[in-house]
Amino acid sequence: MALPKVGSIGEYIREQRTVAKISLRQLAATAGVSNPYLSQIERGLRKPSAEILNQIAKGLQISSQALYVQAGLIEAREPDSDVLTAIRADHLITERQRQVLIDIYESFRKENRAEAPDEDAQTSQKAHPAPEPPRDDADSSPDDEAPLPKGYLSALKPYETPPSNGHVTQETKEG
Amino acid sequence: MALPKVGSIGEYIREQRTVAKISLRQLAATAGVSNPYLSQIERGLRKPSAEILNQIAKGLQISSQALYVQAGLIEAREPDSDVLTAIRADHLITERQRQVLIDIYESFRKENRAEAPDEDAQTSQKAHPAPEPPRDDADSSPDDEAPLPKGYLSALKPYETPPSNGHVTQETKEG
């Protein structure tokens, strides 16, 4: 049961800390948090904010994302695409262009998932140990065999049309 | 109260929301947060916890990591930040989609070069690896007023021009 919950994040931190052979106080100092608070975090008595988590990750010199995944703040099944990270890291394009690219790419991924849900061969070298319940991302028409379904371009007109940000058609569902 | 980078995350969320043409209340409902709180987050008056951030990302159906990066909670220092290389290496998209992405990216680069020919660095290979990205507070693009030059993808429009609404996103002035 690798279900990431708040309790396990504490164990994870403590484990990492013990492995690194640092004392609680020391890690607290390095991370810039108070020792009692770190203690409570490790014991699962407190739910640290992302900022604190980030600090702790720095103090432990581990990946912030690993910690977030452990905390359940990042869905591990979320494909950590190199394309997306590359786009985000690119500083040669404007923020809007970046978002457009991200939108398009994610829309592509989504279309592909909708058309071939069986081929679940994600890129993830990093396994996704979290058995997540099914998600409602069926928005596009799966019948469409067109190589490039409509709507992939709508993301290119961020001021005129809603991009295929995810929901091409907005449905009002109060939950 | 000093709100470090929270402002940018708020703007980012609001931009994503307006682009997706969702109302604040609707996103709040989808994300499972209260509408006033979301309002405050978007205006940078509150610093949302990672949990809330994650919920919002889900509600917007965008990557949680994108939000975390925007919030400065994840160091976006991914090793290879070459967009084109990443796109070419990606096997989760079709060949056609790949070509579209490459076209769009290159057209973006072209537009930027046309507007700011002063800056020119890498084209397809990584030129200068930045191990430590500066924690910049303001990352406003120079071409802020002109969002995206039209015609940057005229060759990529196999369908039609979507109907324009006439009224663009309205900015809210604080104060």
Added chain:
DNA sequence: CTATTGTGTTTGCAATTGCAAGCACCGTCG
């Protein structure tokens, strides 16, 4: 035996998150 230093933990408390309720504004419909 009494300090001192080390570990992690518990205890109040200021500051903050996050929300329910309500306000102000705009457009439409009777």
Added chain:
DNA sequence: CGACGGTGCTTGCAATTGCAAACACAATAG
């Protein structure tokens, strides 16, 4: 004109975060 539904914003308030101070225990030094 007034009622209704839509948008976002402001206001108190419970619940929580995160910390400074102090605690309990263990090992070493004087």
